[in-house]
Amino acid sequence: MNVIKILKPAIYCMNQLKFVFKFLIICFIFTLPLSILGWALVLEVNNSISTSKNELKGLNILKETYQILFTVAEFRDYSMLQRINLSEDFENEIDNKKKVITKFLSEYTTKIKKSSISSPAIEKQIYELIDLWLILSATGAGVQGAPEIQFTYYDKIVQKIELLAHLISYESKLAYDPELSNFFLIKLLLEDIQTLNRDFGKLRSYGSFALASPTIDSYTYTLLENIYEELLKTTSSVKINLLYTNRLNVDITLKEYIENIIIKSDNSLDFFYDKVIEGEVSNKKLTWQAFFQYTSKHINLIEEFSFAILPTIEHKLRTKIKTQQTKLLIFISLSTFLYLFVTYLIIGMYYSLKSATDDFLDKAGEIAKGNLDVQIKKHSRDELSYIIKAFNNMAQQLKGKQEKLIHRTLELNREKQFIVSVMDTQNNMVITQDNLEIKTANKAFFDFFKVSNVAEFNTKVTDNIATLFKNQELEGYNAELNEKTWVNYINERKDTLHKKTIEIDGQQYVFSIFIDKFTFQDEKLFTIVFSDITELEQIRNTIELINKNIKDSIRYASLIQNSIIPSPSDYQHFVKDSFVFWQPKDIVGGDIYIFDTIRSNDECLFMVIDCTGHGVPGAFVTMLVKAIERQIIANISMNNQQVKVSEIFSAFNKELKKILKQGDNNSTVLSNVGFDGGIVYYNKNKKIIKYSGSNTSLFYIKDNKLNIIKGDKESIGYKSSDVNFKFQEYSIDTRGGMTLYITSDGYLDQNGGEKLFPFGKTRFKNIIKENHDKPLQQQKDVFVSEFNAYKGDEEQTDDITLLAIKFTD
Numbered sequence: 001m002n003v004i005k006i007l008k009p010a011i012y013c014m015n016q017l018k019f020v021f022k023f024l025i026i027c028f029i030f031t032l033p034l035s036i037l038g039w040a041l042v043l044e045v046n047n048s049i050s051t052s053k054n055e056l057k058g059l060n061i062l063k064e065t066y067q068i069l070f071t072v073a074e075f076r077d078y079s080m081l082q083r084i085n086l087s088e089d090f091e092n093e094i095d096n097k098k099k100v101i102t103k104f105l106s107e108y109t110t111k112i113k114k115s116s117i118s119s120p121a122i123e124k125q126i127y128e129l130i131d132l133w134l135i136l137s138a139t140g141a142g143v144q145g146a147p148e149i150q151f152t153y154y155d156k157i158v159q160k161i162e163l164l165a166h167l168i169s170y171e172s173k174l175a176y177d178p179e180l181s182n183f184f185l186i187k188l189l190l191e192d193i194q195t196l197n198r199d200f201g202k203l204r205s206y207g208s209f210a211l212a213s214p215t216i217d218s219y220t221y222t223l224l225e226n227i228y229e230e231l232l233k234t235t236s237s238v239k240i241n242l243l244y245t246n247r248l249n250v251d252i253t254l255k256e257y258i259e260n261i262i263i264k265s266d267n268s269l270d271f272f273y274d275k276v277i278e279g280e281v282s283n284k285k286l287t288w289q290a291f292f293q294y295t296s297k298h299i300n301l302i303e304e305f306s307f308a309i310l311p312t313i314e315h316k317l318r319t320k321i322k323t324q325q326t327k328l329l330i331f332i333s334l335s336t337f338l339y340l341f342v343t344y345l346i347i348g349m350y351y352s353l354k355s356a357t358d359d360f361l362d363k364a365g366e367i368a369k370g371n372l373d374v375q376i377k378k379h380s381r382d383e384l385s386y387i388i389k390a391f392n393n394m395a396q397q398l399k400g401k402q403e404k405l406i407h408r409t410l411e412l413n414r415e416k417q418f419i420v421s422v423m424d425t426q427n428n429m430v431i432t433q434d435n436l437e438i439k440t441a442n443k444a445f446f447d448f449f450k451v452s453n454v455a456e457f458n459t460k461v462t463d464n465i466a467t468l469f470k471n472q473e474l475e476g477y478n479a480e481l482n483e484k485t486w487v488n489y490i491n492e493r494k495d496t497l498h499k500k501t502i503e504i505d506g507q508q509y510v511f512s513i514f515i516d517k518f519t520f521q522d523e524k525l526f527t528i529v530f531s532d533i534t535e536l537e538q539i540r541n542t543i544e545l546i547n548k549n550i551k552d553s554i555r556y557a558s559l560i561q562n563s564i565i566p567s568p569s570d571y572q573h574f575v576k577d578s579f580v581f582w583q584p585k586d587i588v589g590g591d592i593y594i595f596d597t598i599r600s601n602d603e604c605l606f607m608v609i610d611c612t613g614h615g616v617p618g619a620f621v622t623m624l625v626k627a628i629e630r631q632i633i634a635n636i637s638m639n640n641q642q643v644k645v646s647e648i649f650s651a652f653n654k655e656l657k658k659i660l661k662q663g664d665n666n667s668t669v670l671s672n673v674g675f676d677g678g679i680v681y682y683n684k685n686k687k688i689i690k691y692s693g694s695n696t697s698l699f700y701i702k703d704n705k706l707n708i709i710k711g712d713k714e715s716i717g718y719k720s721s722d723v724n725f726k727f728q729e730y731s732i733d734t735r736g737g738m739t740l741y742i743t744s745d746g747y748l749d750q751n752g753g754e755k756l757f758p759f760g761k762t763r764f765k766n767i768i769k770e771n772h773d774k775p776l777q778q779q780k781d782v783f784v785s786e787f788n789a790y791k792g793d794e795e796q797t798d799d800i801t802l803l804a805i806k807f808t809d
Helices: 002-015 019-079 088-114 120-137 147-171 180-212 218-246 252-282 288-368 383-397 401-424 443-449 454-460 486-491 534-563 615-637 645-659 760-771 776-791
Strands: 429-433 438-441 498-504 507-520 523-532 577-583 591-598 600-611 675-683 688-694 698-702 705-709 730-733 738-743 800-807
Touching: 019 088, 019 147, 019 180, 019 288, 088 120, 120 147, 147 180, 147 218, 180 218, 180 252, 180 288, 218 252, 252 288, 429 443, 438 454, 443 454, 486 507, 486 523, 507 534, 577 591, 577 776, 591 615, 591 800, 600 615, 600 738, 600 800, 615 645, 645 675, 645 688, 675 738, 698 730, 698 760, 705 760, 760 776, 776 800
Parallel strands: none
Antiparallel strands: 429 438, 429 523, 498 507, 507 523, 577 800, 591 600, 600 675, 675 688, 688 730, 698 705, 698 738, 738 800
């Protein structure tokens, strides 16, 4: 009935119209959203095609950008030799390279300004690029200073071009290409190839510089060794990206380039080490021209690889545009055909229905006159044919209607008896009643109340069962017949669990009540089911009590853990300004920070420890760590040896593995716990701190500059932890004042923001840079507010410990 009420306005409107207008309205209603949807799809495909074309334009500009990039990079490496190679031919060659680059930049600037992908950011970058080139190209004889100063001086222009390449890829949407192989090829072009070009350009220029010099001093020799170590690390990272890209759907030519680049990178590093570093020791030096030429071949291979990537991306983009255009044409053609075909069918349906209704009206008039032998000829095989068939049978069925009604009444009585027998088999109490009076009840109901029928229940117990409920009525509930009875109240709230207590012979029973409404012989009745949940309620109460006891125990454990956390007054002798942001994920946590004096009032230790897990397990580990720390402090205090924080970490590692039996990858031990963290030793008299870190960095401000000491990538105490690992130790002079910051990963790894990314070190460093000149308590407010704002409604992912200490003269 509710559905009919909702449809009444629509039915009324349709009843006012002829069929022809009804069909026109229906056509319009169905056609309009489909047309809008089709138009939206066409616009989406057109936008996709336009984006791909814009990417092609960006790709063409990117080709010339990389041509300039490699030309300027070669000039950068060549220019480092100006101060040690003053020959006229060399100077002429430098001048020629400057003219070529100047011409390239002029043509390149004109082309970009005319391009549709030009933007204020790109134009600004080009102007800065031109201005910087004019300054660099005006330098006549190189730059004074060490090789790295000269390289950095000329590398400024290369960095500008690299940034310009990034801006072009962003403005043209190349960097956001949804096709996986295109995305990684662009990423390879913008990041890894630029890294290889710079790193091996540095190798070419530094090596040539060293070979061109009469002798290599110890500073330069050390610099060459550092460059070699640096290139080993960066090329390893780039190799991983190259090998991953090689597994994507790229053509065989790019795969061959990738394999050659990996091989050539290793060869160039070996050649550099043998001919430049080892060659200096063994006096087997070669000419700088030969070395420059050898390394240029590898850089040329990188350049060829860059220009091989660009056509591959271009081919895929053009293929994508062609495919999208084809799909668009097919979609428009099919949509037009379907629209015309559907219109054709609707017109046919209208005339079919009109013919049938005209015949129906004629025959209905005959029945009204008393002619029950009339028949309508079938016009179609649709639902209308059933109406016609029913109409034809109606006249024949009228005479037997009375006999069928009697037969149906007998059937209903049999069904009623069947329902009563089914109800009597139920363990739950089941009754039917109207708004107030009980009509029927099953055997379980009579047995519970110890009566034999409804009349006896009304007389001996109550005529309104709601009066038996023990003061558990919901707010607004009224047991008496008012605007709404109790059955209506519960029936309208089916999503709520309704529990009522009934007391019989001094014993209380809890029932859940379910009510459903039905109509029988034009009378509105309710089926009410009482399910005995007394035992379930007792179990629930027991569980709630157990949970309360567990929570009380954890809260008490929190008091114990808080008792081992130092307060600022404990270390105010050493530092006057500090703050700690300590916030466990649960009531107790796996993070802890520790302070202890050593031997005298001039030495102390600060520790930030991030133990395995959080909650109760993490808290247990913190207590174990604190116990070990007390033992280590006692051992240090018993001797006058110099304190080494790296050895403290080693002692922690050995003792924790020993206590938990986690040494030698013991498979019988199920536990595998440990911690990461940082240790700071401070000597107030000598004005010095020492730091060691286990997967934990030290951030500190000195002379208004942010510095970072990265901890070793080794954890403490785990089965996989190396018991013989030697941690790095760093010393910092605190004279002149400094502020340090140590945080566990709970702050940095917190997910949040629009994309639910981790907070990250970049945001953390920016907070320090922007607020380091404020008092630390104000800084703490900023750290806490920034953290909460970034986290938003997200759950805290881990325990948090952030310690900040300011050292003064």
